Amino acid sequence: MQENRNSMLIVIGASAGGMAALKEFVAQIPKHFPAPIFIVNHMGAHTTGDALVKVLNESGSLTCVQAHDKQAFKNGHIYLAPSDQHMLIVKGKILVTKGARENRSRPAIDPLFRSAAVAYGNRVIGIILTGYLDDGTSGMMAIKRCGGVCIAQDPEEASYPDMSQSVIANVGADYCLPIAEMGALLSDLVRRQLPENEQPPEDIVIEAKIAQRVLSDLPSVEALGEQVPYNCPDCGGVLWKVAEEELLRYRCHTGHAFTSSALLAQQTEKLEETLWVALRMFEERQNLLVTMSKIESKKSASSISLRAKDSQVHIDRIRAMLKATDTDDHGA
Template identity: 80%
Template structure:
């Protein structure tokens, strides 16, 4: 993998705008690139990832393949995480798991980054590219804490700057630059001599094992943080709060994990879903009351009509809340 005594690996995370960014980066790798490259890009469960594999094979002199479980890896090859599964790096091989989603994603960037940090310590070079919100920030912090190198795309060069901005603000990038300069930088970094590896912090080990489904229980999450009065939006279980510097993250005992911003986004979506259900039920109630008023006695009709009017008040209030929710969501997307 590397001429250094310690082997080196490159892990890359991307989300929105990732295909164009990865195509541009992959085109810069020479044929004799001396390290394996592992890529996680957010994709929906109903996609195969074959389109990106094809794009990278056409644009790069390196072979790009979709990773599979227990696959051994070698330098000069790009390994892409398959859809709806996490890709993890172990010593000399790849693990593909159906672990719980992190930051609403599977594959997610953080599990790959943490697993690489545990397996290769200061031999890991992490690269975070364009994308929404902050998946990859916690994993990049794990890489830094284990002595690895953090590279962030210049936010002004990114189609969607949230992810690199989060890494820069919360982790501190060793290198922040446009994609056009990353190929040469990576080649230079792979030539450096590495010091002896240090110990992997216990909390990083625990979270890496959770992703492998080796650990996913109450003692594990209790060792990471404190229980808080919030529920996991994916499974309904209680959450534990994990503090990493200025970052707040949350985990449930089944393995789902969220940064505070992703958790807030999930809560907003659940609130909106609940409001739509409530609106439908109030409208159905009002329609039933109107139908009843046409078939009741005059005295009863007055009571039923009033109840229908009361329902309209609730309908108007819910519609106003949904309108406000739409405006907030639009503002968040614009940001």
């Protein structure tokens, strides 16, 4: 990328409903757009992203490619984070890493946004589109703290408004508008005259380095917050609380990071897995006891039958908890 004080970068985060939103977005961007565009769209680990690349190439006049490690980027191109890897930005190039998941996702939006904020400061324009929960909110805070611009899709038109609403509530969007109006806005913003960048805050620099796997030690995480009596649901390690104004986040020293809502969702998922294991074990125990009662003496069989009935009580309780968890999930 040609370096000058006014070179701009566009970073975009999307999740559920992202393909349709991104298709509408890229259709507005002119062919010789004077900035590169970087996109994280949440996707499963076993997908390729090829379908989205094809759709974006067919929908607009810019070239869209999946990013690869140490790739130099150019204006007028779109770079999509590959499946199951984070996409980060440093001066003039892209890093693709297999770092720890953030907010249950890889690729995640926050690592891209933070890395861009550290590398390019006030020349970064962040955009949050449709999606569940709040990935992108912390990263957008980093962009704002480094002097960049925050744009949120109007929640009223978003297929899934959670991410936009979280950014608006916790960061305060500079612009909140429908996708149809973003192209004209960006064409104006990328031509602004900007002051010199200031040094990025140290906590943002630390988190950006953690995402690169440069830092992953206790002193680094302890510099960001205080230890709390919770464990990381992904690796079992101790968590540290990172307070960002009204947004509560948690990190473990191996690199996993969660907002409070993402942590709760992950804990709920792990709890459900544990309950299913417990249900299987109690049912196996009950089946074994029933089998034993059929071949034991009458005295022993009576005792074994009582133990089998006790197991049924636990089975019924676990099934009730699983039904309650299922109801809660659908209510969310």
